[in-house]
Amino acid sequence: MEFASLSTRVLFHIGFVPISEAIVTTWVIMAVLVLGSYLATRKLSVRPGLGQALIELVVTGIAGQIEDALKRPAAPFLPLIATLFIFLVVANLSLQLPGVTAPTARLETAAALALIVFFSGHVYGIRSRGVKDYLAYYLKPSPLLLPLNILSELTRTLSLTVRLFGNIMSHQLIIALLLTIAGLLIPIPIMALGILIGLVQAYIFSVLATIFLGAAVGAFEAH
Amino acid sequence: MHIDWWTLALEAVNFLILVWLLQRFLYKPVMGIVARRRQDVDATFAEAEDARREAEAEAMTYQEKITALDKERLEMIRTVRAQIEEERKKLLAGARQEADELLSKQRQAIAAERAGALAELREGAADLAVSLARTLLREATTVSVAETFLERLRQRFLELSDAEKARLLGPAKGQTVLRVVTAPALTDAQRRRWQERLSESIGGQWTIEFGADEDLVAGARIHFPAASLEISWGSALKEARKELVGDESAA
Incomplete structure (x- = not known):
């Protein structure tokens, strides 16, 4: 018997393209994030309110973390790293909602994000160093x-994928098993632990992505 | 377990779209407003810095003004002190000159007073001496002394030249009185004898009157119409007194 969480559940097709549950959940998350961002940043003011201050705190906090890690301006890396963190937080925590399967509990989503980090590293590296220098980096020391x-390079991409997928998927399995075996209220502490796991995994994935990008652009090399 | 490649590809595309959308709707506006705030803060800091520099420049200007005023004040004090010193010197010189003049005047006054006192003292001494001599001579004088002086007077008249005699006797238009004054007074016998002798010596018709004058002390005086002849200790004492006073003052 194949476990439900490991199989792809196709909800509908657009043309010949199958649209899985994870895709739909991702679209919903994207819609929430984009709409929320649009509404939150419609009327930004130099003198911020509470909501604006929180948003600024999140964005500038992530930018600060990137600058601290890479010792260089965060602007080129901010869209990718911040989106990774925010998407992973929301996606990981979405499994707390009844009937929702977190997209990150799917191997495809985790792999897609890891591959994006993998290819982004090359893009940033080549843009930062040039093709020759970047390729020479693989010949060192x-x-x-x-x-x-x-x-x-390959294994760390694989490790990113498996770490995220494994943690979120296993947590979701545990909750499902506990719900099946113990009943309604027993999984609550495990669900609370799931919040922590979701946040920690989002943070770990983002930090590792930052480090991989930093390594690609030579941020950690001694000059 | 198998991988759904469509899901993988769509998730990758979804994520890339989400990156673009969040960049468009979240990061760009938020970083923009943060940058704007930073610019405002920087501008405020710059303004504050400008204001600080301006204040410093102004403070420096004021400091320079204060220094200049101090310098001017010191210069004024120096000038005023110099003026005061000059004025003091002038006043001191004037006061000294005035004091010298006053001292000189006082010295002159004292000298004059001293000279006056000395002269007065000398006159007093001379008066005393003359008075003493007069008293002593009066006591020692006898009637015969008056005759001796009268004789000497007659001899002096005789020794005069005719012109001098004529000047003494005058035009003699009707006045023929001669007055003979002696000290002590002559007796009647002596007067008669001397009337003859004098008439004989002078010549002509003269009425001779006799008198006495204690001022002569001892001596005789003949009053001619135009002048008189006198030989007496009184006049000698007067001369002596005059000489005494005059000599002393000369000394």
Whole structure:
């Protein structure tokens, strides 16, 4: 028997493209985030209110973390890293809602995000260093280490995928099992723990993505 | 478990779209407003800095003005002190000159007073001496002394030249009285004898009157119509007194 959470549940098709439950949930999350951002930033003022102050705190906080980690301006990295963090927080916490399966509990979503980080690293690296210097980076400290460097790139992408997918999916499975076995109120502490897990996984994924991007642009190399 | 590649691709596209949308609706506006606020803060700081610099410049200007005023004040004090010193010197010199003049005047006055006192003292001494001599001579004088003086007077008249005699006797238009004054007074016998002798010596018709004058002390005086001849200790004492007073004052 294949476990429900591990199989793709297609809700409908657009043309020949199957639209899974995770895609729909992602669209809903995207809609909430975009609409919320639009409404929140419609009337920004130099003298902020409470809501604006919270939003500014989140955005500038993430920018500050990026600058602290990379020791360079956060602006080029902010859209990707901040969107990763915000999306992962909302997606991870969405499993707390009844009947909702977190998109990040799907291997495809985690893999898609990890692949985006993987390819973004190359894009940022080439833009920052140039093609030649960036490729030379794989030959350091010795050309003999090229296979290991490539393997490292692949494995860390795989580790990003598996870490996120494994944690969120397993947590969702535990809740499902407890609901099946113990009843309604027993999973509540585990669900509370799920909030912490969701936030921690979002933070870990974002920090690791930041570090991978920083390594790609040479932020940690001694000059 | 299998991977749904459509889901994977759509999730990747979804995420990229979300990145673009959040960049458009969240990060850009928020970072924009933060940057604007930072600009405002920077502008405020810049204004504050400008104001501070302006204040510093103004303070420096005021400091320079204060320094200039201090300098001017010191210069004025120096000038006033110099003027005061000059004025003081002038006043001191004037006062000294005035004091010198006053001292000189006082000295002159004292000298004059001293000279006056000395002269007065000398006159007093001379008067006393003359008075003493007069008293002593009066006591020692006898009637014969008056005759001796009268004789000497007659001899002096005789020794005069004719012109001098004529000047003494005058035009003699009707006045023929001669007055003979002696000290002490002559007796009647002496007067008769001397009337003859004098008439004989002078010549002509003269009425001779006799008198006495204690001022002569001892001596005789003949009053001619135009002048008189006198030989007496009184006049000698007067001369002596005059000489005494005059000599002393000369000394």
